[in-house]
């Protein structure tokens with residue numbers, strides 16, 4: 162029997178005056194390039210890095226866009242009950258379609274330093290999920306969750322700005338007045354923040370200890386919303 166903890170995997174979006182323009186990268190599919198910053202009493206050991214790389218590989222395997230996204234991984238002192246966070250910093254000029262790889266957009270994913278030694282557990286064997294401690298959150302799941310936010314699983318982020326500065330929010334446009342995402346199709350109840358699933362899911366605000374969630378549900382919503390080229 163696993164305990165359910167409140168999990169504050171929130172997303173803060175800050176816009177600053179960093180310029181950006183159309184993406185021109187070419188290559189063989191999505192590339193998510195991590196950098197690792199030690200701090201708050203923790204280092205990115207090979208074991209921890211391997212969990213991050215596994216989460217990244219899952220999305221790279223599934224999304225075929227020829228784009229590159231850089232993301233910094235750090236430790237931080239989170240509020241109690243919060244274990245991980247993604248945020249991005251950028252300023253979108255008029256006429257820009259903001260996507261996760263828009264040049265100038267800076268991504269950071271942070272893991273709670275107070276939990277990183279125990280309550281958040283980095284699997285030494287990320288390819289198997291039958292060894293997760295009952296009382297711990299699976300770091301691979303947390304990182305998959307944050308990467309889904311980074312790839313557009315939230316409102317107010319991947320906006321298309323027209324020449325007048327009016328924005329189209331593709332994510333928000335799929336959500337009805339009852340916070341249901343794609344009501345005529347996938348029909349997924351969202352939390353009031355419109356970025357988390359209301360029910361048990363990788364993207365739930367309340368995740369369960371002792372288990373792993375795959376990316377499939379989140380991925381399906383991202384591909385539907387943004388039309389990402391994908392691989393089965």
Ligand SMILES: [Ca+2]
Pocket residue numbers: 284285286287288289290291292293
């Ligand atoms: Ca394992």
Ligand SMILES: [Zn+2]
Pocket residue numbers: 169170171172306310356357364366
């Ligand atoms: Zn979240």
